[in-house]
Amino acid sequence: MGGARGRWWWRTYALVALLVVGGVLYAHGVDRVDEIGKVLGVVAALLGLPPLLLTALRLQQGSPEPADAGPGGVCDRLAVAVRRQWEAEAEVRRLSDPYPLPVAWTAADPALTEEWSLIRSIAEEVPGGPVNDPARWADGPEGLSGSGNDIEQVLLYRVPTRRLVVLGEPGAGKTVVLVRLLLALLDPAHRADGGPVPFLFALASFDPAREDVRAWMVRELTREHPALAAPAPGFGTRPGGPGRTLAHELVDRRLIVPLFDGLDELPRALRPLALEAINQALAPKQALVLTCRTAEYAQALVPDGDHAAVPLNAAAGIELVPLDAGTAIPYLSRDSGGGRAPGAQRWMRVAEALQDRTSPLAQALSTPLGLFMARTIYNPRPGGGTGERPHPDELVDTEFPSRAAVDNHLLGAFVRAAYRPHPARPCRWSPQQAERYLAFLAHHLETTLGGTPNLAWWQLSARFPTHRLVLVLGSWAALLGWPFLGVGRALLAGGLVCLAAGAGTLFTPVHERTGPSAGVGWYPNVFVGAGAVAGALAGLALGLPFGGRNGMEAALAAGLVGAVAGGLGAYIPTAHAAFSPSDLLVRDRRAFLGLWWAGGLPAAAAIGLGTGLELGLAAGLAFGTFVATGGALWWRFATGRFLLAVRGHLPWRLMSFLTDAHAARGVLRRAGTVYQFRHLGIQRHLARRHRTARPR
Numbered sequence: 001m002g003g004a005r006g007r008w009w010w011r012t013y014a015l016v017a018l019l020v021v022g023g024v025l026y027a028h029g030v031d032r033v034d035e036i037g038k039v040l041g042v043v044a045a046l047l048g049l050p051p052l053l054l055t056a057l058r059l060q061q062g063s064p065e066p067a068d069a070g071p072g073g074v075c076d077r078l079a080v081a082v083r084r085q086w087e088a089e090a091e092v093r094r095l096s097d098p099y100p101l102p103v104a105w106t107a108a109d110p111a112l113t114e115e116w117s118l119i120r121s122i123a124e125e126v127p128g129g130p131v132n133d134p135a136r137w138a139d140g141p142e143g144l145s146g147s148g149n150d151i152e153q154v155l156l157y158r159v160p161t162r163r164l165v166v167l168g169e170p171g172a173g174k175t176v177v178l179v180r181l182l183l184a185l186l187d188p189a190h191r192a193d194g195g196p197v198p199f200l201f202a203l204a205s206f207d208p209a210r211e212d213v214r215a216w217m218v219r220e221l222t223r224e225h226p227a228l229a230a231p232a233p234g235f236g237t238r239p240g241g242p243g244r245t246l247a248h249e250l251v252d253r254r255l256i257v258p259l260f261d262g263l264d265e266l267p268r269a270l271r272p273l274a275l276e277a278i279n280q281a282l283a284p285k286q287a288l289v290l291t292c293r294t295a296e297y298a299q300a301l302v303p304d305g306d307h308a309a310v311p312l313n314a315a316a317g318i319e320l321v322p323l324d325a326g327t328a329i330p331y332l333s334r335d336s337g338g339g340r341a342p343g344a345q346r347w348m349r350v351a352e353a354l355q356d357r358t359s360p361l362a363q364a365l366s367t368p369l370g371l372f373m374a375r376t377i378y379n380p381r382p383g384g385g386t387g388e389r390p391h392p393d394e395l396v397d398t399e400f401p402s403r404a405a406v407d408n409h410l411l412g413a414f415v416r417a418a419y420r421p422h423p424a425r426p427c428r429w430s431p432q433q434a435e436r437y438l439a440f441l442a443h444h445l446e447t448t449l450g451g452t453p454n455l456a457w458w459q460l461s462a463r464f465p466t467h468r469l470v471l472v473l474g475s476w477a478a479l480l481g482w483p484f485l486g487v488g489r490a491l492l493a494g495g496l497v498c499l500a501a502g503a504g505t506l507f508t509p510v511h512e513r514t515g516p517s518a519g520v521g522w523y524p525n526v527f528v529g530a531g532a533v534a535g536a537l538a539g540l541a542l543g544l545p546f547g548g549r550n551g552m553e554a555a556l557a558a559g560l561v562g563a564v565a566g567g568l569g570a571y572i573p574t575a576h577a578a579f580s581p582s583d584l585l586v587r588d589r590r591a592f593l594g595l596w597w598a599g600g601l602p603a604a605a606a607i608g609l610g611t612g613l614e615l616g617l618a619a620g621l622a623f624g625t626f627v628a629t630g631g632a633l634w635w636r637f638a639t640g641r642f643l644l645a646v647r648g649h650l651p652w653r654l655m656s657f658l659t660d661a662h663a664a665r666g667v668l669r670r671a672g673t674v675y676q677f678r679h680l681g682i683q684r685h686l687a688r689r690h691r692t693a694r695p696r
Contacts, residue, residue, distance in 0.1 A: 072194025079197045083186040098334045103173045104147035108317030122314045123160030126285045152184035161314040162287035167294040168320030171369025174291040198257040204265035204453045208273040213281035221247040224672025259289045264296035271300035275310045284314040322366035325354035336379040364406035373410040377417040411685040418665040440649040442686035455675040458633040461640030472639040474498035500622040504629035516588035516633040592632035600624020
């Protein structure tokens with residue numbers, strides 16, 4: 001209903017504006033080109049003013065959070081969004097299909113954790129007393145052993161300080177344990193209204209040598225939930241700008257329970273620094289969980305030169321136990337039909353081979369990651385039959401010299417198996433194409449972005465220098481203008497777009513590292529006055545050659561446009577929704593078009609009133625491009641994707657490809673507004689394949 005009313009209002013308004021202009025033309029007549037330009041300028045101004053006003057009203061009325069919501073209300077909204085996000089992600093990752101794997105653990109090596117007596121002493125002496133009931137504390141590290149859903153009992157009740165290190169081998173299920181823990185902590189049985197919210201942080205994006213832990217946590221929170229970039233109550237900062245935000249408040253009030261995933265994904269030299277940074281920033285009363293590979297954690301605690309051994313303060317530790325044949329084979333058999341189904345019988349020889357727990361095959365299939373890849377490669381899908389899949393017997397018939405050889409075999413076959421044709425689920429990309437595209441993306445993460453696991457669409461353009469992106473944008477403008485303007489004027493328009501876009505990138509409030517805009521809004525700030533002065537001077541300079549009166553008209557109109565443009569900025573959404581990457585791309589594209597329209601149309605009208613049609617259109621094109629390229633990243637993504645698709649590195653429909661790789665293939669996982677490879681081992685394997693592959 002609202003959409004129909006909106007369309008009717010716009011049609012009525014446009015008709016009235018045209019009738020007014022037509023009446024003026026009929027009454028006075030127009031017989032000169034410059035007067036025609038003025039009339040068209042009036043039309044543009046009449047049609048352009050309402051969207052600017054509506055945008056401003058929408059942004060002023062749609063504040064990110066009610067002023068009286070308080071930290072507790074913010075936490076409750078965030079908890080709902082986080083829970084929905086990870087419930088959907090658990091479904092995509094098939095964590096409960098065919099049933100949850102019974103991952104078990106025992107107490108970690110005492111040499112890698114604090115002494116139990118010290119942990120108890122710290123918990124008893126923290127200001128305000130213990131954070132949980134001492135009667136439920138474990139008597140010692142051996143009391144931490146458990147499996148499955150016991151993990152929340154371990155963190156909340158058995159560990160006195162609620163600080164835990166989860167260790168295990170590569171692919172042992174550390175992230176799976178964190179996801180289960182996060183969902184359990186968000187259950188109403190464990191979380192009170194207004195209570196802290198667990199949040200999973202990927203440590204691979206943290207650089208302890210350059211960034212504070214709290215600042216990094218704030219950045220990650222606002223990246224996944226842009227509404228948390230809104231000003232905190234009592235701090236009159238501009239949304240999205242510098243100042244104290246809701247994310248700062250949540251972190252400082254200890255209303256975020258950090259679940260730090262993947263200390264081992266940092267370079268070896270940075271792991272001790274990361275532990276030291278966490279110890280300094282987060283007090284012992286702050287509950288937290290950290291995961292790491294066992295060997296890498298032990299290395300981080302070995303003194304190295306000037307760095308002393310720095311364990312995680314007041315933290316107990318558990319180590320995940322490898323899965324045995326009694327767990328692996330029933331899981332694989334049940335996934336292929338169970339019982340006496342033909343698919344289940346395919347695993348009989350593998351079951352016999354797994355009895356030797358020291359064999360490379362048994363070691364490779366002792367982790368949830370190994371089982372997931374094996375089921376993807378060898379188990380038939382419903383409706384696909386068994387003939388489309390290789391037989392699991394090849395794992396027995398092939399002589400693997402080491403576990404690494406088995407892992408490489410599974411990693412090499414996993415992507416192509418995920419994209420194998422299926423009659424009930426067609427795919428527009430062949431297995432070879434998908435593997436090539438994913439290998440390039442993995443190489444991009446490893447080289448261009450320094451090994452981060454976060455695959456963000458707005459960072460694809462980081463592979464190219466800005467001037468190349470600007471030239472592509474100008475070329476597009478010239479090609480689009482060619483049929484209407486002719487070759488000469490189209491080239492001039494392309495050059496004008498290049499100059500404006502280049503200037504816009506110099507004053508841009510967003511770039512590949514900070515992230516895209518969630519929308520367009522108007523906010524009073526110091527740039528409103530500066531924009532008014534700059535616009536007035538520009539209008540005066542362009543209008544004076546056509547007469548003093550024209551110069552004053554152009555100065556006044558351009559000053560108004562500059563004031564409006566100076567207040568344009570990023571819009572912070574009202575709800576704590578967990579945006580998907582595609583959602584954020586759509587919002588940023590709308591922000592780009594909105595900025596271009598809001599900046600270009602009034603500028604064309606303002607300058608056209610005093611100088612005529614051609615200069616007005618040129619000014620609108622330049623100013624709109626300047627504002628849009630400085631306030632949104634969609635144009636960078638579009639030009640970067642174009643260059644990469646032309647070279648065959650990526651598909652033309654990249655976002656559809658990424659969505660399919662996540663939701664339908666299980667190759668990617670989603671963390672808020674970015675994608676990640678399901679496991680860092682998959683990312684690094686594909687990156688190596690890209691480096692060794694022959695260039696196309």
